[in-house]
Amino acid sequence: MKKKLKIATILIIFISFGWFAYTNLYPSQNLRRYSVYYAHNMEHKKGTHPEMAMALENIKVIHTPASRGIRYDYDGLAKVYNERNKNNGIVPSICATYDQKNTEYLYISPDNNSYIFNADFTLKIVYNHDSANLDPEKSDIDEEELYKEVYKNFGFLVEANVNRKPLINMQKEFNKKYYKRFN
Numbered sequence: 001m002k003k004k005l006k007i008a009t010i011l012i013i014f015i016s017f018g019w020f021a022y023t024n025l026y027p028s029q030n031l032r033r034y035s036v037y038y039a040h041n042m043e044h045k046k047g048t049h050p051e052m053a054m055a056l057e058n059i060k061v062i063h064t065p066a067s068r069g070i071r072y073d074y075d076g077l078a079k080v081y082n083e084r085n086k087n088n089g090i091v092p093s094i095c096a097t098y099d100q101k102n103t104e105y106l107y108i109s110p111d112n113n114s115y116i117f118n119a120d121f122t123l124k125i126v127y128n129h130d131s132a133n134l135d136p137e138k139s140d141i142d143e144e145e146l147y148k149e150v151y152k153n154f155g156f157l158v159e160a161n162v163n164r165k166p167l168i169n170m171q172k173e174f175n176k177k178y179y180k181r182f183n
Contacts (some may be wrong), residue, residue, distance in 0.1 A: 032058045036161035038174035044182035049121035055157040056096040092153045176180045
């Protein structure tokens with residue numbers, strides 16, 4: 001009986017160590033899990049928002065806080081809904097979309113507009129659902145107010161991950177991979 005207990009204990013220790021090594025030491029997993037932290041500590045040009053971009057792009061592996069009125073839909077695109085800020089039955093939502101070349105981000109606001117952001121999270125196109133008007137010029141959009149609205153609705157994703165320090169810091173590798181995208 002003691003021999004079986006020793007074998008089971010050793011087996012559990014090896015499995016635990018293997019899981020720890022995979023989740024914390026494996027470079028690709030580390031870069032994705034701590035991407036918001038790395039993005040926050042990377043230099044980037046003004047007007048880009050790498051923290052939000054990384055949070056949305058890696059939403060399946062980062063910490064996603066559970067809260068009343070917040071819903072995560074991982075079926076297909078990973079989409080986040082904030083039902084606390086519903087307006088006229090429209091629930092704000094945000095997700096990363098993938099076209100043939102780049103990642104883009106889609107934000108549906110409570111005022112019934114859809115905003116598409118580039119890979120560096122700069123505004124690309126505005127679509128008004130009421131008038132079916134696609135505005136690639138972004139003529140009358142105050143982009144700073146729009147970013148504040150996005151962070152008001154979904155900033156909790158960044159806040160929950162920006163201070164999560166990895167055991168092994170791979171900031172240099174992250175910068176090699178993403179520096180051009182945000183500069």
